Amino acid sequence: MNKNTKKFPRWLLPAFLTAAAVLAILFFLQLLFLPKYMSDIPEGAMVAEYYGETTDHEVIFVGDCEVYENFSPITLYENYGITSYIRGSAQQLAWQSYYLLEDTLRYETPEVVVFNVLALKYDEPQSEAYNRMTLDGMKWSPAKIGAIRASMTEDESFLDYLFPILRYHSRWSDVSGEDIKYLFSRDKVSHNGYYMRVDVRPVDSFPEPDVLADYTLGSNAMSYLDRMRVLCEENDIELVLVKSPSLYPYWYDEWDEQIVEYAEEHGLYYFNYIDLADEVGIDYSADTYDAGLHLNLSGAEKLSDYFGAWLSETFDLTDYREDEEYSAVYAEKIAFYEEMEAAQYQELEEYGEIVSY
Numbered sequence: 001m002n003k004n005t006k007k008f009p010r011w012l013l014p015a016f017l018t019a020a021a022v023l024a025i026l027f028f029l030q031l032l033f034l035p036k037y038m039s040d041i042p043e044g045a046m047v048a049e050y051y052g053e054t055t056d057h058e059v060i061f062v063g064d065c066e067v068y069e070n071f072s073p074i075t076l077y078e079n080y081g082i083t084s085y086i087r088g089s090a091q092q093l094a095w096q097s098y099y100l101l102e103d104t105l106r107y108e109t110p111e112v113v114v115f116n117v118l119a120l121k122y123d124e125p126q127s128e129a130y131n132r133m134t135l136d137g138m139k140w141s142p143a144k145i146g147a148i149r150a151s152m153t154e155d156e157s158f159l160d161y162l163f164p165i166l167r168y169h170s171r172w173s174d175v176s177g178e179d180i181k182y183l184f185s186r187d188k189v190s191h192n193g194y195y196m197r198v199d200v201r202p203v204d205s206f207p208e209p210d211v212l213a214d215y216t217l218g219s220n221a222m223s224y225l226d227r228m229r230v231l232c233e234e235n236d237i238e239l240v241l242v243k244s245p246s247l248y249p250y251w252y253d254e255w256d257e258q259i260v261e262y263a264e265e266h267g268l269y270y271f272n273y274i275d276l277a278d279e280v281g282i283d284y285s286a287d288t289y290d291a292g293l294h295l296n297l298s299g300a301e302k303l304s305d306y307f308g309a310w311l312s313e314t315f316d317l318t319d320y321r322e323d324e325e326y327s328a329v330y331a332e333k334i335a336f337y338e339e340m341e342a343a344q345y346q347e348l349e350e351y352g353e354i355v356s357y
Contacts, residue, residue, distance in 0.1 A: 245273040
């Protein structure tokens with residue numbers, strides 16, 4: 001026996017086991033304290049749902065509520081065989097859309113990317129609460145790191161994103177049965193990123209739009225639109241710009257002119273669906289659930305059918321209804337879509353409002 005061989009320190013194993021136990025407890029508490037976004041603000045759960053997809057998508061949407069509430073990927077598939085996904089989130093800012101697209105390209109390369117331009121009105125970080133609803137659901141990657149750094153407000157810290165327990169430890173007093181139920185898994189709340197609402201609240205009136213001192217869209221936001229365009233060009237992806245037919249927040253003609261000019265300069269398609277609402281068939285007395293801010297299911301299906309026809313005529317997209325693997329996957333998606341639609345109508349009949357979504 002070599003007398004110089006050092007014995008394994010007796011204290012090292014207990015120290016290692018103690019450290020492992022502490023880390024396990026902290027990991028458990030972090031999972032417990034993280035907001036679950038199930039019955040409360042389900043939009044916060046949608047970014048993470050993308051990673052559960054088993055098939056590719058030829059069309060990817062990025063943007064705020066004006067995409068995830070106004071376009072229905074299920075309608076695009078049922079009517080045209082187009083596979084699509086909405087990587088949308090509440091108040092998604094232009095840089096967040098860019099990094100979500102960058103993140104998406106780690107998994108697939110779509111034929112078309114659709115970006116809703118309303119976010120270009122914001123030129124700097126806005127809100128930690130909205131940041132969290134976008135960023136917490138992203139998987140760790142250089143794209144997520146870039147998104148966090150671009151999105152943080154002055155009061156936020158990168159460490160709070162790296163170790164969310166630092167941010168959410170104060171939720172201990174708010175922990176509920178829902179936090180336990182969804183500790184390791186979540187229910188699906190969207191349909192390929194689409195947030196369904198079937199109720200109706202007609203357009204009434206809006207306040208007069210503010211007069212702005214400067215109508216120039218911010219250089220920071222526009223720089224991320226440009227980065228998105230270049231990223232699409234580098235990956236041979238068509239970039240399409242849209243303004244959804246939402247009546248509020250107000251979309252100024254001066255902003256629209258800048259997007260028209262940008263699209264013409266770079267050879268991009270741009271559609272302002274506020275101006276095309278009549279052609280689409282949008283009826284603001286029946287096709288919105290919140291008085292014109294967002295479309296309901298009826299309106300989203302109309303817009304998706306109209307947009308899907310244009311996509312099919314303009315690009316060489318595959319009709320995946322003829323693909324056995326995809327048709328099996330989408331049969332389940334359609335069943336879930338129809339089940340939620342029926343459940344929401346039943347809630348309206350019983351309670352006079354949607355209470356669970």
